[in-house]
Amino acid sequence: MSAADPVNVGQPDTTLLESLVGYNARRAYLAVFEHFHVEMAPYQLRPVDFSVMSLIVHNPGITSRQLCAALGLLPPNLVGMLKALEKRELLERRPHPADGRSHGLHGTAQGLKMMALAERTAVRLEQEAAAGLTPAEAETLIRLLKKIYIKTGS
Amino acid sequence: MSAADPVNVGQPDTTLLESLVGYNARRAYLAVFEHFHVEMAPYQLRPVDFSVMSLIVHNPGITSRQLCAALGLLPPNLVGMLKALEKRELLERRPHPADGRSHGLHGTAQGLKMMALAERTAVRLEQEAAAGLTPAEAETLIRLLKKIYIKTGS
DNA sequence: TATTGTTATACTCTATAACTATA
DNA sequence: TATAGTTATAGAGTATAACAATA
Numbered sequence: 001m002s003a004a005d006p007v008n009v010g011q012p013d014t015t016l017l018e019s020l021v022g023y024n025a026r027r028a029y030l031a032v033f034e035h036f037h038v039e040m041a042p043y044q045l046r047p048v049d050f051s052v053m054s055l056i057v058h059n060p061g062i063t064s065r066q067l068c069a070a071l072g073l074l075p076p077n078l079v080g081m082l083k084a085l086e087k088r089e090l091l092e093r094r095p096h097p098a099d100g101r102s103h104g105l106h107g108t109a110q111g112l113k114m115m116a117l118a119e120r121t122a123v124r125l126e127q128e129a130a131a132g133l134t135p136a137e138a139e140t141l142i143r144l145l146k147k148i149y150i151k152t153g154s
Numbered sequence: 155m156s157a158a159d160p161v162n163v164g165q166p167d168t169t170l171l172e173s174l175v176g177y178n179a180r181r182a183y184l185a186v187f188e189h190f191h192v193e194m195a196p197y198q199l200r201p202v203d204f205s206v207m208s209l210i211v212h213n214p215g216i217t218s219r220q221l222c223a224a225l226g227l228l229p230p231n232l233v234g235m236l237k238a239l240e241k242r243e244l245l246e247r248r249p250h251p252a253d254g255r256s257h258g259l260h261g262t263a264q265g266l267k268m269m270a271l272a273e274r275t276a277v278r279l280e281q282e283a284a285a286g287l288t289p290a291e292a293e294t295l296i297r298l299l300k301k302i303y304i305k306t307g308s
Numbered sequence: 309t310a311t312t313g314t315t316a317t318a319c320t321c322t323a324t325a326a327c328t329a330t331a
Numbered sequence: 332t333a334t335a336g337t338t339a340t341a342g343a344g345t346a347t348a349a350c351a352a353t354a
Contacts, residue, residue: 012213012224016273017205020280021292022186024299025179026201030226031303032176047180048344051171059166065312070166072184077345079314101312101353119170126174132301138175141302144295145178147286149185202321219335228323233337255330255335 021148032129039125043118044088048073050118052081053107056091057115061104063096090114175302186283193279197272198242202227204272206235207261210245211269215258217250244268 017023033047040050051071056062064082068075082105085091090111093103107115130138171177187201194204205225210216218236222229236259239245244265247257261269284292 012209012216012220014209014212014224016208016212016276018300019296020276021283021295021299022183022190022201022280023205024296024303025183025186027226027303028299029176029179029183032179036176047176051177054170055166055168058168058170062166063312066166070168072181074346075313076315076317076347096312099312099354103313122170122174126176129175129302133298137298137301140294141175141298142173142178144287144291144298145175145182146172147291148283148295149178149181217335229336230324230338230340231322250335253331253335257336 025145025148032125035129036122036125039121040118043114043121045118049081049085050122052078053085053090053111053115054119056105057107057112060106061094061096063099063102063104065102067105085111179299179302186279189283190276190279193275194272197268197275199272203235203239204276206232207239207244207265207269208273210259211261211266214260215248215250217253217256217258219256221259239265 036047036050040046043050045053048071052067055067055070059066064075064078067073068078082091082093086093089108091105091107094106096102096104130141133141190201190204194200197204199207202225206221209221209224213220218229218232221227222232236245236247240247243262245259245261248260250256250258284295287295
């Protein structure tokens, strides 16, 4: 191995990037969601579909607007998702008791049943993703991530 | 507050989602990169451009293929980025000493100068993002994130 | 006048197939 | 034959403007 002009042959030096929280958070989220995509295939739920359905199930009567605010989605992009989930008979829209512009979103019996399974799968995935971590470490990780995104805004 | 059909008015219950590493990692990375986008505007560098330039600066002579492998990019998507950065005279391609198919990528004087500033900005951003964390916590966060994405693969 | 939900649309990001030139 | 780089293109994901119905 000569010395004049150091040509890279092995693994490149990623020291700086790996010192950045954003870089590592992105890599971690991509890894987890790749796994998620595979394991959630039986339910035909993308991460965003899972989040939407989960929030509806745990917050019956929630509105589109509230879903957007909670998940950082834009209203026009939610329309198609809700339409598709309604067509699959996983959720239904009921007239809102107090506001004629909104609809309250509710899981159907089928939707509730499926989400019970899907959430169990998500929790199992979680345990697999955190397999190299002790329970205390997993808890710490989530606590520190929250400090990042709750403080930074959004 | 009546009890019959619990209509959601306040903040929705996000307990389950917030217990998932993937959900929290995504929120954290979005928050950090939103900030990144604003502060990096003077350099006209998206996160991916910054990563590419940073790797080139710290690994002079690196090839497209190595960049793709290190950053999880697909070759066709890298072409346009490199072309744009070359046009801005931030990097240049030199014939690869050993392989006629490849080019070695090198930062130009202008590119090296700009990246020195950009990386200083990135490190400052990092300190702001981790402002609510002690240095030890920041280190722990990155260590745990790495455990997630290195273990899960890719 | 402001807000909810919607349509249409544009832009970015990511992914696949196929080609060329070198190895 | 296999690989590095490229082209063209398709599909997600994300963004803005403008509108109807209701508050």
